Amino acid sequence: MLKSSFFFTLLLMCLGSISTANAQKAPLPPNGQQDRAFWVKSLYKISYPVIHHLAMGTLKQQMPLELGPGYYSDAKQFTYLEAIGRTLAGVAPWLALPDDNTEEGNMRRQLRQEAVKGLNNACNPADPDFIRFDIDDRQPIVDAAYLAAAFLRAPKALWAPLDSNTKKYLITGFKSLRTRSAAYNNWLLFAAIDEAFLLQLGEQYDPARIQFGLEKMKEWYAGDGWYSDGPLFSMDYYNSFVIHPMLIDLLSVLVTQKKSDTATYHIALKRMQRYAEFQERMIAPDGTFPVFGRSMTYRNAAFQALAQCALLKQLPETLSNGQVRAALTAVTKSLFAGNQNFDKNGWLVLGLNGHQPMLADAYTSTGSLYMATLSFLPLGLPADDPFWTEPAAPWTSVKAWSGQSIKKDYKVNY
Template identity: 65%
Template structure:
């Protein structure tokens, strides 16, 4: 009798727990509010301060103990480029009178002012492109943002500011960076110049494309240079920048549609991996270099969803549900922010011991890249459909899921 009572009680508890879980499920509209507020929270300190000429005054420069020298010369461009590359698709949406629309409009207005300040030599927040190697990297994120939202972020700039950006981008040609994913940074910046009809360096573009084709190792993965590294750089850099650079080249008649389609298929395949590594509880493996970039690990997945190119067996709503769970784990609390709202060194908390030597406060704003799918309007199925279980939820829940096999392209 006692055993029967305990069994019944346990079943009741489980039923209540399941019911509680169901009541806690958020709608797509609620998820979007959370995404928008979180992206605003992350990006606001960078954009607002740069718009007011106070970025260098107010942004802390936190570095690991064994950091590279001269981080203060490069960290501000890191903060700008990485932030704007993540917010660009969202800011490209038209204005509306919703709370989200008002946040978007404010950030877009301030970012345009920030961009003007950043290349004005008379402004206290004039940002360095001319010395050190790191600006090769972060100029590419600035260029990527312009490519992602040309009508919102590039075209509204005055002619003086546009010419200043073009001059700064061209100034990078007196340096060469690392012999790995850095080739794509130089290639993408030159690709942006090509896209606006400016003089560009075709060798830098072609060399980056040739090497990435050579460094493809199969099944959606590129080697980051001659030797393979197990990390998230395929998402931080390689797939999104390669696909978008080839997109420019195809439009200009400088690359084949076949090359673009192949690169896109590879990014879609890689995005499958990213969706699968999100555990049922919304955690994911903290492996490889640069894990302090946090949600940037999911840039490739977010971009594929933004492009509405997810494979048919991955529903947009399961990607939304998975990424929302990750973002709640990362950003619900204050563990990743200091008292003034700036990101701190770490993965999920203040963990400066895991920061790489090249990392400083500005580097961390790569985190915005995981939010690209906010560029889909609120009435898109990504946001309107009910949440769906993602792959690991199905696998660990004992329900049907697709087998996973390597691909040959």
């Protein structure tokens, strides 16, 4: 009995960021459905302004334009496509769920319908929110890649309902990206996923851009689940922002289209699972996580790789659904239980936890911030999935810092 009470006290301390003394007087921790409701509320709050205003033709009019110090380009050419692609990449698995008459289902249906309407608007030259891919800059390679990820994650919900003119415009736009080269780092995966999207559609694609990205990722694998972001290793979250999730999405298309063998996919998956173990261990008992490397204004997108393992039902054997959900819920609460990361109109502000513009990079604008949706991928699992129904459990740092037994950690050799 004492052991059980101690367990729940620790769990409450972590999920609510409260002291042990207070935890002893608190109610039982929220169950999975309450966690899900909080996730849904948070994702809706983040994504609604982008999707709704795009549907209304008022995105460019209403979205603020805040720039990181030393921003070096014309943000108006990029920031709106950034916001659209990044928002949809994270919300796509959730929008792909079937309709129902629950409160969540009604929210999901509204966003999906507005997302389709907004994409049709964005591809109409007469619309105020018209977006272009053929500008004289390589940034659209990145922004298109997140849009491609959204279509690959929710083809029936987001691609199939688009009108024929929109589809033609997008296909032409993706092909136009070949006039520019990607940066010699994680950007090679952006160029590759753009082509993989065309391949999935049965369109003419450039296999060289795909193969170059794959070969470089193989060359840049540093070991123990970590990739180097280019020839030199960088200690940041780009293994999660981009590399692991996009590599898995890319190889999934190639396997489906019989352009790659399953063994290559499974090696990449095992590496992502190993990296996910590190990600889970990075989450502190209070739901905070280490601040290091560039692009910290992408906030909880730092945990896209862990979230994608959960979505694919491929969490490593060392991690239970309950502990991963509890850990990611703690992160989400640390960032979005309050309003510190939003302006008065509900748009994300530059910063990690609050308005911290000095933390933004020279390539960061308001649209860039919508990477935050990428940690919500498990919402693509239905509410009765074990990820949501298993009891919450303490994650590794909770157990480690409260004297509980934890699994020792050793490197892997794949």
